[in-house]
Amino acid sequence: MSGPGAGRPGAGPYAGRMDLNTGNGAPTITIPTGYNGPDGSGNGGYSAGLLAARLSTVGGPAVQVTLRTPPPLDHPLTVEDGSGPGLRLTDPDVTGKGHLVAEAETADLPEEPAVPGRPVAVAEAREAEDRYPGLVEHPFPRCYSCGPERAEGEGLRLFAGQVRAGQGPDEVGRTVACTWTPTPSVDDGSGHAAFHQVWAALDCPGGWSSDVVGRPAVLGRFTAQVLAAPRVGRTHVVMGHLHGVEGRKVRTGTTVHDEDGRMLAQAWATWITIAR
Incomplete structure (x- = not known):
């Protein structure tokens, strides 16, 4: 759709990584194998959340993420500034189709409620x-x-x-x-x-x-x-x-x-x- 770990808190044995100082100075995101949606590609919500965390946090604004291609696993992806105020996630090893993995920007909330009605118990x-x-x-x-x-x-x-x-x-x-x-x-x-x-x-x-x-x-x-x-x-x-x-x-x-x-x-x- 998409056990306690020994690494940093919050990600278990498949810890998603955000490396802020790569060789070319650009931050990267790596989606480990365990965080798949369909076999072989990243879970959409988890992958989008890693990128969205560069623009918001708990209690912060909404973020809209558009996935352009299935996010690859166990492979460093580069976080870049977009053409506007947002961010792009790209695959440095791919040119042409597949290079752009995702785009993210802060967004207004839609007018329609996400789930109408009262929550169930x-x-x-x-x-x-x-x-x-x-x-x-x-x-x-x-x-x-x-x-x-x-x-x-x-x-x-x-x-x-x-x-x-x-x-x-x-x-x-x-x-x-x-x-x-x-x-x-x-x-x-x-x-x-x-x-x-x-x-x-x-x-x-x-x-x-x-x-x-x-x-x-x-x-x-x-x-x-x-x-x-x-x-x-x-x-x-x-x-x-x-x-x-x-x-x-x-x-x-x-x-x-x-x-x-x-x-x-x-x-x-x-x-x-x-x-x-």
Whole structure:
């Protein structure tokens, strides 16, 4: 869609790296193998979150990240100034198509709520996990965010099932939910989930509000804001909502709430369906 580590806090055994002093003076981002979405490329939310962290932080402005090509794994990518106020993530070993991996810029929030209506309670979100379609069939079963083949602590294991039905052939308006209890592997060192880990949590539950099994999709554009960091060891509710389907484009929203219903993070996504 997309166990405790020995390195720096907040990333577990697959720590994403931000090297600020490379040989040519440009900062780089490396997405380790364990943070994949589809096999062989970076989880969209996690990858976008690493770049977005150069422009915002917890409590800061929303950032819009556009993924131009599947982010490569275990390979230093260069962070560059964009043509405007934003940033570009490029692959220095590729020329032409594939050189530009992603673009990021701060953004205004969309007018439509990411997930309309009140958040569901923890108990309802936990019960909905039994209806997660990915438990039966999954196009990317080792996805860092939502893959059922990932062990506890080596993936977020966000299994969002339906809590509100949609309408029409595409079930627009469908809403899904699941629980998320951040483990020590995502701790940023303060007892809270790291910024880019929250972006990863905002990724796949939105996608699963659509028919991911019948129409697999990958993240194309992601606008997210982290209002407050989820606490490690506390149970949260993650919700996804299907806003619309237009050809190959699927528009969704995602929110993260604490156990009292307070919204901690929100995101709006455009997904691109792919051939199986």
